[in-house]
Amino acid sequence: MRVWKSLSLKTATVVAGLSLTVGLMAAAPQDTVAPDPTVTAAPTATPDVTPAPTTAPDATPTPTPTPTPTPTPTQAPDAAPTSTPDATETPAPEATTTPEPAATTPPGVEAEPNILGINTYSFRADDIISDKNMYDGDALDAAAVQSFLTRQVPACGNASCLAGPTKFSVTTIPKDAHCAAYTGGSQRAATIIANVGKACGVSQKALLALIEKESGLVTSTAPTAGRLDAATGYDCRDDGTPCDEDTKGFFKQVYNAARQLKSDFQNPRLPIGSPTQVLYYPVESNPACGSAPLTIRTKATAALYKYTPYQPNPAALDSESDGDACSSFGNLNFWVIYTDWFGYPHIDVDRIQGETRYDVSVAIAKEAYPDGAQTVFLAFGGGYADALSAGPAAVKKGAPLLLTGTSAVPPVVAAAIRDSLKPTTIVVVGGPNSVSDAVVKQLRSLRPGVRIDRWGGADRYEVSRTVAAFAFGAGSSGAYVATGTNFPDALSASGAGGATNKPVVLVYGKAASVDQATATLLTSTLKVKNVTIAGGPNSVSPALQSSLGSLRTNGAPLTVWRLSGADRFEASLAINLNAYDYAATKVRRDRVFVATGMNFPDALAGSALAGAKGSPLVVVPPNCVSPEFRQSLQKFRAVRVTLLGGPNSLGAGVAALTPCS
Known part of the structure; x- marks a missing residue:
């Protein structure tokens, strides 16, 4: 060969x-x-009317990638929309470089x-x-x-x-x-x-x-x-x-x-899931090269080793080296060629989608709780403000997060509550201006005898504090703090917060100091010892970070650090790598969830699923992923990427894991 x-x-x-x-x-x-x-x-949807401070949109850069053709020959377009545009909460355009899929190798001699x-x-x-x-x-x-x-x-x-x-x-x-x-x-x-x-x-x-x-x-x-x-x-x-x-x-x-x-x-001829010795080089050519144990994870990989029975040694894997006398490149180059032409061969990519944001939220809920759920969280699907803190809370309560309109429950959501999820408790996130009393009345008719709790407040910040207090009132070792005037940073933190048992608390990121209500929540109610700021200084100001560092829980100052990046996509990856990196946690995350960073509904509903599965949820551009994201799949030890939303939200470039240029 x-x-x-x-x-x-x-x-x-x-x-x-x-x-x-x-x-x-x-x-x-x-x-x-x-x-x-x-x-x-x-x-052969209706506008989000939860009051909020008058302020400019969060300054986290928001690239708008230009769709490009997929490099995979058989990707078929799907015109079904994932969600309707949000009429009131879309951030203002921001001047940043637009990521585009990298050019494919030009054909030639x-x-x-x-x-x-x-x-x-x-x-x-x-x-x-x-x-x-x-x-x-x-x-x-x-x-x-x-x-x-x-x-x-x-x-x-x-x-x-x-x-x-x-x-x-x-x-x-x-x-x-x-x-x-x-x-x-x-x-x-x-x-x-x-x-x-x-x-x-x-x-x-x-x-x-x-x-x-x-x-x-x-x-x-x-x-x-x-x-x-x-x-x-x-x-x-x-x-x-x-x-x-x-x-x-x-x-x-x-x-x-x-x-x-x-x-x-x-009929695999090598064991799957248990260690087996695999040679580096033919014994008859160089018996000193030896072998190393591999725990082969798939039958397909075992078949490749039966076909070419050598693994690359460290010298073969060194990008700066031509290898050494014990280097075999066959299986490495199968992977290189396949990856170049068709995307990662070791990563399965699937998708959870629907015609609207409400369909997607139901599909995600059924994925997380196929046998039903005793508790269901319900949040307004036309705006992100009230629901940004709901993901970790839903995970804490073992509940999916569904989306609703202001005045009525969408039919697909109503059917899921009535016929498949069958909850005994429904938590409505937000006040009557976001989710009306008419919706509450409709919920009672869908599930007679159901208990309905409303976790609301005068504005998005009070709603956030209420959600955190009800879900994490017994205390938490730490909390994520994110701006309430934009969604990507908080959504990236939501999945991580759910998996690590930490709430997401919204703040007015331009403030010079932490408000008293938030300070009391963090130090007296939650009794946190550390705070992780999700997003850069344009999202949460350095002055606010310093103010948080001056707080004390039981006499000890809070430890405060920041996870950020050049844009929302880098910040999202940094947040998830901090929470899920295998090198630090020694826990393999077989699955990574991906949602668009340009809109909120799919990631909002998906945060509860990602948190429940203990899996990263990373926001990406609409039609490509960063090289750093591709490399992170190794850090997570992922073998599966699940796209949240249809092709209008995440295009064929994301499905093929095409790197942005």
């Missing part, structure tokens, strides 16, 4: 290197399928993968690719594969180029335990890759990355016959000996590789 060697993953240019691995070469023939020429079957914003820090030897990303036989159809190949090589240098019109000989193969039947004849490369993937239930994206890793054929303008015969390195020696007659040739190579990967999914 051929191996690609990464010279520098800071720029992450991968170039052809020497062959290092034998992988499946000796073992492959046991699963080789002999052709059978007799078989012919084919595989012998184009090489170039990964922007990624280094080997994000590679995980124990989790190279998820089962979902490896075993999706419908990932790309023939047209999408052809389009992808043409983008890599728009002009072929000879007739054997994969993007060209040449058809390859295809053998008829009967159905077996691993793959559907395949009809013989002659087919273009794109058709073979698409149909083999579908027949064997192996992702066409994974097959493309495997072909490139083993032979470089995807980006080759003029492939040789020898490279085509060894397209996937299946049962092919590294000493120059021709591949076995039964398995050489483009179709047989792709088919047998896919079949082997599927076989190893059905």
Whole structure:
């Protein structure tokens, strides 16, 4: 099996290197399928009226990314809106640089993968690719594969180029335990890759990355016959000996590789979830290189190690190094190539969405509490002011957070309360100007005998203090403090507060000192020992920070620090890394929730879910994510990213985890 060697993953240019691995070469023939020429079957809202101080919007920079096409060939647009625009609480435009998805590698002669914003820090030897990303036989159809190949090589240098019109000989193969039947004849490369993937239930994206890793054929303008015969390195020696007659040739190579990967999914040959020794380098070539234990997390990763049985050593993972005498690059470069072309292979991305913000809040609530909830929090969905502190409180009470209109409960929310969640207590967050008495009356009719508590106040700050006092009145070790005149910082803190048992308290961030009511809440009611300011000095002033530091609980001064960044997106990531970083907590956060930083409803409802799951909730631009966010997935030890809201809120660029430029 051929191996690609990464010279520098800071720029992450991968170039052809020497062959290092034998992988499946000796073992492959046991699963080789002999052709059978007799078989012919084919595989074929209303404004927020809670009073608040008259002030300019929070100055946390608010970039507005420009939507750009997704790099993933099969992303389909979905025009269903996630939420209606908020008529009264939208922050004024702020002058900042607009993040845009980084340019993809331009196609050209012998184009090489170039990964922007990624280094080997994000590679995980124990989790190279998820089962979902490896075993999706419908990932790309023939047209999408052809389009992808043409983008890599728009002009072929000879007739054997994969993007060209040449058809390859295809053998008829009967159905077996691993793959559907395949009809013989002659087919273009794109058709073979698409149909083999579908027949064997192996992702066409994974097959493309495997072909490139083993032979470089995807980006080759003029492939040789020898490279085509060894397209996937299946049962092919590294000493120059021709591949076995039964398995050489483009179709047989792709088919047998896919079949082997599927076989190893059905019957893993390496243990999943328990330590196993994996070599760094072939023993026969350098017995001193040794091995290291891996606890392989997915069947797909185990299948890759069966195919190429070496893990990269520290020298191979060093972005400034060409490796050493014990460096094997095969599985690392599969990950590099797949990531460049299709996004992280080890991260599954899914989405919770709905046609409106109310639908999304119900979908999130059902995800968190599929068997119902004794308590439900209800907040005004047309403005963020009252509900910013509700997320941690809802987590504290084991409750989802639903959104409502001012004068009536939306039908989808009413149905969820009546038929699925079936609470015995409903906490209404905010006063009658935000959630009217008519809504309370409607709630009583939905759930006769239900207890309804209203946690309100004269303005958003008093509501925040009321929520914190009722939910955390028994005391808390700390609290988050955030501005009440904008939403991103408080929402980022809400999920973290829910998971770490800390309330979010809103303040007027431009004030020179902390008000007496907030000071009393923090020191006498909650008895906190530390305060974390969410957001930069434009959100909560240095003077207010100093004033908080002068407060005392039981005679001891509060410890006050700030988590911030150049904009709301950096601040959100800083808040979450502080709460959830694996290096500090030693707790793996398998899942990360993502919401738009340009509007509040999805993150508002999602904060209760994220807090309940003990998972980060990070706000991002509408159509890309920062390189730092991508790298944070390793720090969280995440294997899953869940988007909160539909494509109008988080576009295809976020779904593909496309880095902002």
